[in-house]
Amino acid sequence: MSxxxxxxxxxxxFDIVKPLSITMLIVMMLPLILxxxxxIFIFGTGNGLGSFWRALKAPEAVFALKxxxxxxFWATVFNLIFGLFAAYVLTKYNFWGRNAVIVTISLPxxxxxxVAGFALLLLWGPYGLxxxxxxxxxxxxxxxxxxxxxxxxxxxxxxLAFGVIKPVLETMSTxxxxxxxxxxxxxxxxxxHVTLPSLRGALLGGALLTFARAVGEFGSTILVSGxxxxxxxxxxxxxxxxxxxxxxEAANAIAIVLALFSxxxxxILFFARDWLEAD
Amino acid sequence: MPYNPEDIHxxxxxxGKAAVTVIGVSKSFGAASVLDNINFSVDEDEIVxxxxxxxxxxxxxxxxxxxxxxxxxxMVVLHxxxxxxxxxxxxxxxxxxxxxxxxxxxxxxxxxxxxxxIRRSNRKAIREKVDQLIELVGLGEHRKKYPxxxxxxxxxxxxxxxxxxYEPEVLLFDEPFGALDAQIRATLRREIRVLLKKINVPSIFxxxxxxxxxxxxxxxxxxxxxxxxxxxxxFEVYNKPMTEFVATFLGAANILEGSIKEGRFVTEGVAxxxxxxxxxxxxxKVKMVFRPEDVFLRRAENLTQNYQKLADGTIKEVxxxxxxxxxxxRVDLPGREEIFVNRPKTETAGFPxxxxxxxxxxxxxxxxxxxxxxx
Numbered sequence: 009m010s011x012x013x014x015x016x017x018x019x020x021x022f023d024i025v026k027p028l029s030i031t032m033l034i035v036m037m038l039p040l041i042l043x044x045x046x047x048i049f050i051f052g053t054g055n056g057l058g059s060f061w062r063a064l065k066a067p068e069a070v071f072a073l074k075x076x077x078x079x080x081f082w083a084t085v086f087n088l089i090f091g092l093f094a095a096y097v098l099t100k101y102n103f104w105g106r107n108a109v110i111v112t113i114s115l116p117x118x119x120x121x122x123v124a125g126f127a128l129l130l131l132w133g134p135y136g137l138x139x140x141x142x143x144x145x146x147x148x149x150x151x152x153x154x155x156x157x158x159x160x161x162x163x164x165x166x167x168l169a170f171g172v173i174k175p176v177l178e179t180m181s182t183x184x185x186x187x188x189x190x191x192x193x194x195x196x197x198x199x200x201h202v203t204l205p206s207l208r209g210a211l212l213g214g215a216l217l218t219f220a221r222a223v224g225e226f227g228s229t230i231l232v233s234g235x236x237x238x239x240x241x242x243x244x245x246x247x248x249x250x251x252x253x254x255x256x257e258a259a260n261a262i263a264i265v266l267a268l269f270s271x272x273x274x275x276i277l278f279f280a281r282d283w284l285e286a287d
Numbered sequence: 288m289p290y291n292p293e294d295i296h297x298x299x300x301x302x303g304k305a306a307v308t309v310i311g312v313s314k315s316f317g318a319a320s321v322l323d324n325i326n327f328s329v330d331e332d333e334i335v336x337x338x339x340x341x342x343x344x345x346x347x348x349x350x351x352x353x354x355x356x357x358x359x360x361x362m363v364v365l366h367x368x369x370x371x372x373x374x375x376x377x378x379x380x381x382x383x384x385x386x387x388x389x390x391x392x393x394x395x396x397x398x399x400x401x402x403x404x405i406r407r408s409n410r411k412a413i414r415e416k417v418d419q420l421i422e423l424v425g426l427g428e429h430r431k432k433y434p435x436x437x438x439x440x441x442x443x444x445x446x447x448x449x450x451x452x453y454e455p456e457v458l459l460f461d462e463p464f465g466a467l468d469a470q471i472r473a474t475l476r477r478e479i480r481v482l483l484k485k486i487n488v489p490s491i492f493x494x495x496x497x498x499x500x501x502x503x504x505x506x507x508x509x510x511x512x513x514x515x516x517x518x519x520x521x522f523e524v525y526n527k528p529m530t531e532f533v534a535t536f537l538g539a540a541n542i543l544e545g546s547i548k549e550g551r552f553v554t555e556g557v558a559x560x561x562x563x564x565x566x567x568x569x570x571x572k573v574k575m576v577f578r579p580e581d582v583f584l585r586r587a588e589n590l591t592q593n594y595q596k597l598a599d600g601t602i603k604e605v606x607x608x609x610x611x612x613x614x615x616x617r618v619d620l621p622g623r624e625e626i627f628v629n630r631p632k633t634e635t636a637g638f639p640x641x642x643x644x645x646x647x648x649x650x651x652x653x654x655x656x657x658x659x660x661x662x
Binding site: 181183188190191192193 | 353354355374376378380381382384386388390391392393401404405406449453
């Protein structure tokens with residue numbers, strides 16, 4: 009009776025939902041993300057690579073790119089150190105108002121960048137609380153200098169590194185630190201030799217995220233920097249200014265650089281973190 | 288002051304000779320008392336196992352000795368030095384954590400070298416010590432590997448080598464076999480005992496596994512709800528339990544309530560001669576404890592054996608469990624309707640038994656314990 013059961017073949021019908029949904033996904037992404045990205049490259053190189061290169065070598069363009077890199081670098085350094093410190097304190101100690109501190113650190117995520125820039129202006133501008141102190145003669149001015157750009161970058165990227173480091177610290181076993189202590193290590197030695205190495209991936213990730221976000225910052229920068237070519241004009245401001253002047257090709261060249269740059273950072277984030285976090 | 292010497296009234300402990308002495312240690316977390324006046328010591332070269340269920344406070348004792356937790360009162364002495372006030376890093380204990388807590392971003396070598404690096408030993412000395420320890424724990428081919436590339440047993444050996452590197456005052460093992468499966472556990476604990484006996488470092492293990500305690504410990508301390516019920520050699524705690532808890536926690540035990548009358552244990556229908564143990568007063572309420580293997584069953588009345596008859600019983604169930612046979616015997620004793628009996632293979636082969644049979648129940652040995660906890 010059951011002799012020939014093994015001869016029965018089971019087949020499943022062709023599932024139309026699978027190819028259909030994949031196609032739909034790509035069709036949706038096309039006009040929203042892929043085509044805009046593609047047009048930057050098509051238009052930017054439409055007059056040949058030579059003109060693209062010339063647009064890129066314009067002194068104003070070079071300056072804007074450099075300024076973006078330098079200001080983003082310092083904002084990243086600050087927020088990385090701050091984020092690490094904040095994450096360490098907030099995972100290690102429980103105190104009254106701890107949640108309020110976490111919310112405050114995370115707040116810049118929800119604040120429109122134009123509002124952030126405006127707030128900085130009010131504080132550091134000529135009539136602001138700090139502005140009155142630093143605006144006087146023989147003191148350095150903050151607003152409408154590259155320091156203002158760094159301040160704006162720090163503000164808008166404030167929670168990023170913190171947000172990457174904190175969850176990693178939280179999942180770290182306390183017995184690692186206890187083991188280190190029983191073996192004779194001070195708090196600082198434990199932090200340096202045990203805690204920090206386990207955060208390599210998170211630190212790199214946080215740094216790249218902060219840097220990428222800072223390089224692209226526009227809304228707050230345009231308010232606090234003054235947008236002066238060759239003085240306080242960052243790369244995104246340059247794109248905006250050149251586009252307004254009708255120099256689409258100049259704007260486009262920088263846009264390509266920024267796009268490629270983001271792509272590079274994203275790739276590192278994607279691949280290098282696995283590698284760094286592997287034991 | 289964390290302790291008041293006036294509060295400490297205990298059997299004298301030889302602080303001078305012992306590697307570890309815990310004196311009158313108590314600890315509460317909030318309203319919950321976790322440890323209540325704990326006293327014990329560990330000699331040089333000795334392995335002491337603290338045995339208790341979860342929540343018995345055994346982990347807290349270990350953490351207090353390591354300096355990871357502060358006692359509310361009492362003191363911890365390591366090799367004659369009062370370390371109660373010292374932070375963990377100044378005590379020089381070697382803790383083998385339950386999860387081993389190996390540093391994930393360091394190789395086996397670096398993990399082992401860590402304690403020496405912290406102590407700023409010179410490179411050559413570190414190198415030699417690490418080589419020596421890697422050989423001791425047999426991890427030569429794994430020295431460049433990271434902890435995640437090692438098996439549980441190998442990780443444990445790294446954890447031990449890492450603690451041994453800086454010549455610890457005492458090794459403290461926090462349920463070291465908890466994360467391993469049963470077969471590996473048995474092999475590893477034999478290996479570790481051999482290793483510890485070879486290097487002669489005083490050690491304290493904590494476990495909830497009685498078999499592990501019996502096999503590993505030179506002495507076993509049995510903890511119950513923050514109190515040390517008894518501490519003694521495996522033979523003592525198994526064969527001469529001082530409390531009902533110890534009797535039932537270490538191995539299976541049948542218990543009968545009764546009292547002492549004229550050198551006998553007496554309860555309804557039972558009168559057993561005590562062999563010389565005169566520490567119980569006449570009329571005192573006591574408990575009589577006997578282990579399943581202390582029971583002797585025979586089909587026919589046979590008085591050639593050296594046993595005392597307890598009762599007549601009926602075999603309810605016979606279970607074959609490998610090395611021996613486990614029987615449930617129905618009896619008619621006050622407060623007790625069933626007793627458990629183990630019969631070794633030699634017995635079961637000569638005198639097979641089955642359910643429903645009537646048998647006289649004899650006791651080869653038994654133990655009397657005081658009904659109340661001794662103060």
